Amino acid sequence: MRPSALLLSLAVVALLVAAPALLSASLLNAAIQMLIAALFASAFSLLCGQAGMLSFGHSAYFGLGAFATIHAMNAFNGAGLLPTPLLPLAGALMGLLAGIVAGWFATKRTGVYFSMITLALGELLHALAPHLKEFFGGEAGISAMRMPAWGLTFGSTTEVYYLTLGWVLLSLALLYFFTLTPVGRLTLGLRENQHRLRFLGYNIHTLSVLVFSISAMFSGVAGALQALNIEAANYVVLDMQLSASVVLNSFIGGVKVFLGPAIGAAIMTFFGYAVSDLTRSWLLYQGVIFVLVMMFLPEGLVGELVRRLREGRVGFSPSRIAAGLVFAAAVVIATLGFICAVELAQRFFSSDYRATVGAAGWPPVELFGRDWGPFQIVTWVVPLGLMAAGIALLAYSGRRLGAEHGGEA
Structure with a gap:
């Protein structure tokens, strides 16, 4: 990472740490949603932007992570092996396991066929969820309560914010370091030229399943943080609307820049928070923004800015x-x-x-x-x-x- 980028990142982290002292309770809740959306978009972008595999069913792993966390909250009561600060590990494990199973099937195909398989798997889970009441709780869903742990009550929005911030920063750092590893570099080959990778002797299917599983794992962490925030989970989180939102948000930010999807998701989440109470047409405005960005800034807001900076056009x-x-x-x-x-x-x-x-x-x-x-x-x-x-x-x-x-x- 360049020194200027490192300094800018540290400044942003410092601002995020100071946010509770600067924001009202309502805006702090919005900031929590923005952080969760940023992590979910970054996890999705590992699969789509880095590996070139467009998934239309990523809400499945977000939702499974949320439900696994709710069950862990009820089972451990914030103590034992999974105290409240470590509960996102349950979402990560569920996302990883689901990603391995779904990824093994989905990555058998590429391109539009891969996208259709992910869509079908996501819709299948969404259709089955209301009938699997033992795990998904039916239409009412499942609720739980955050329990005290490590000297913290987790009863205030500020404590939940810092818990979310810590997990989001850790997850983003792990995702970034993964892109720097040899395996992370190989994922670019999945996007650019799979035939050459296969010719060089790499197992394309195994590599694809690995990337898919890691993406699903961090999506599960995002779902776990959502469950911790609202202390409930409903099968609505498995709906296609969430899968569509993460696709739109990621492309608005720019999937070929590491933090592009995170910034795009944060911006659009705040846009929804600020505008949804003012007009019934806010989804129309969101769609128009996406269309305009794709028409005139196809690399996304952040991607276009980075490109112009590199070309000296600013x-x-x-x-x-x-x-x-x-x-x-x-x-x-x-x-x-x-x-x-x-x-x-x-x-x-x-x-x-x-x-x-x-x-x-x-x-x-x-x-x-x-x-x-x-x-x-x-x-x-x-x-x-x-x-x-x-x-x-x-x-x-x-x-x-x-x-x-x-x-x-």
Whole structure:
């Protein structure tokens, strides 16, 4: 690791350690969710970004880790072989065992066939879970309580945060060091050229199962931390939505950069926390962000930034700063117009609004402190005009930034 990257990492760790003193209880809960999502995305990225195997059923190992931890909490009561701080080991073991079994079958095929097998295995577990009540607890799920251990009660959000932070940092460090080992380097060959690895005498299937199992193991740790945080587990954690979320979050951050998926997952988790209470359309916005990133930043937010830094394309000349400010203003204007259009459409087409329509006509709706009538021209001219102006400014600033780069080259 470069000295600059090491110093930046230490600064981020110091900020994370100081977070409980800086954040409210609500934001600290959000920070716990962000840490768990970051670990889950990093575990997924080992399989997808490092080894080039796209899994559509990784929520299975997250969920199995969560349920194994809940059962361990009830069995050991925070003492004995598994005191509360060591309970994520139960999730790790369950994830590892499930990863070995599922990985042996899934890695028999590659490409889209591998993805479909992982999807089928994940959906099979999700369908069976409500009927296996002894382990999954049926529709009600299973609950437990964090018990005191090592002089800590684990009754406060701060103690749970530090427990989560410790396991996430340890897991990320282990994942990073694995990528530096000879076996970790070989996983790049799985992504780039499996035929050459096979020609050199390596057992491709064994290597693939190993990587799959390690990825599932750390996914189980993430699930264990989730179970410790909410003190419950329900078969909903096995749903495809969680598998889809980790795929989207990882690609938004950038799967070819080690911390890219973690940063992407943390950003999108906070986005959901901040926006979900403000609008019913927050999943639409999340999908639009993913589409835009894949269209214009295919290497992800972090991946694109790293690439530009390596190519020396991040400069601070006056003309580039001016073009960057215009670009930022264009993004704000276009985003404001899009949000206005979506929120108006959502309100006008909602069942609650249709219930208010009567003989008196179509009543206006309130948005941004103003009443908007559905058939008033200004209602649709304003958001569409803002979007058009923002897109025009984006095109102009994009040409300016391209010209700046071309001139330096």
